[in-house]
Amino acid sequence: MDRPDLAGDVADVAVGMLGARLVSDVGGERTSISIVEVEAYGGLDDPASHAHRGRTKTNGAMYGEAGTLYVYRSHGIYRCCNVVAGARGEAAAVLIRAGRPLEGVDVMVRRRGRDDHVADGPGKLGQALGIELDHDGLDLLSPSSPIRLEAGERPRRFEATPRIGISRAVERPWRFAVRD
DNA sequence: ACTAAGATTACCT
């Protein structure tokens, strides 16, 4: 994907990311998934966003350029990954919630410790791709980055629903999923 | 300093 693809309205960017590939070379092992479910999060104006209450120690990557990787710790245990979108400083991002395994399935199965539900949730996806907090702030569009976002085939149909796991601004239909 | 809640998951009944 190109930088301009990610610099527009965060909801539009989220839709455009469906079908794209997330590629990881973490640990020297190639793994990749096709993105099938995302959620859009705005900046200061979105009460459900991590950036709503301003910059903190852990959300700094959200204030970077579009295409920056934002990794956060969820419930103390899991790592979830976002792609920063919109203008620099807008602090909008797209949460990658689920993917369909492509390359390195055996590696992902090993990391997950099971051969089902490999990447069908934000925490599971982060674990399958070997994403750590160290990777926070990486440029997903740089060829030299261990984690990259690459263009893929656009899905024919997708659905828009309310976001999951949040208690504020639940009325915004900013969750987008590929429909089988 | 203390407490509650969170963009989650796995395992139990």
Added chain:
DNA sequence: GGTAATCTTAGTA
């Protein structure tokens, strides 16, 4: 359907 595991942030004292 309920709950434990585990850590950061925010609100209260």
